[in-house]
Amino acid sequence: MRTIDYIVHLVLSGVLIVGVYQFYFWCQRNAPFEPRELRSRLDDQIPYVPGWVWIYSLLYYPAILYVNLVLQSPMQFSQVASSYILLMFLQAAFFLAFPMRTPHSWRVTTGQGCVSQRFLAFVQRFDAPTNTFPSMHTSVAMLTALHLFDRHGLATFAFPVLIGLSCLFTKQHYVVDIPAGAALGWFTHNLYVKLIVA
Numbered sequence: 657m658r659t660i661d662y663i664v665h666l667v668l669s670g671v672l673i674v675g676v677y678q679f680y681f682w683c684q685r686n687a688p689f690e691p692r693e694l695r696s697r698l699d700d701q702i703p704y705v706p707g708w709v710w711i712y713s714l715l716y717y718p719a720i721l722y723v724n725l726v727l728q729s730p731m732q733f734s735q736v737a738s739s740y741i742l743l744m745f746l747q748a749a750f751f752l753a754f755p756m757r758t759p760h761s762w763r764v765t766t767g768q769g770c771v772s773q774r775f776l777a778f779v780q781r782f783d784a785p786t787n788t789f790p791s792m793h794t795s796v797a798m799l800t801a802l803h804l805f806d807r808h809g810l811a812t813f814a815f816p817v818l819i820g821l822s823c824l825f826t827k828q829h830y831v832v833d834i835p836a837g838a839a840l841g842w843f844t845h846n847l848y849v850k851l852i853v854a
Contacts, residue, residue, distance in 0.1 A: 687755035712822035739848035790836030798841025
């Protein structure tokens, strides 16, 4: 592809990320019933490590945008972009059918102390404690890894693993949200292959 194609795709990807995430925020504001909590003993065993916010936020978007650099045509860009839009609609269906939230106590320590805590508090100003099941961070990371698998092999799965861990250590998600998110990302990729690529 030409350099201008890569530039256009990066710009369009940024617009898509911002635009598609409006559905995420809409679901937060329009839950059909009161969000529930899924807290378990295992969740209580996982420590709060605010430094993981840098993985949670600063690895996430660059890795998604990196997909643009491995695409080989504008048509492939359209196909891959469609898979992320499909994933968002599937996520929204879960968020509306099973509205969940993390406990208030998981957020009371953010905004105090170290830079990582203050940055996490900044992230949480936009990212409410709802829309936890399944983890959208993990589902998007899994879908991204599967798009990159042909080029980078098994190493791509380090991305959803790191993102999943960051979701837990920042107390943004329950344990159950992580495998559910990974499964949804895998399912979406299978739909993408069968319905969009085929």
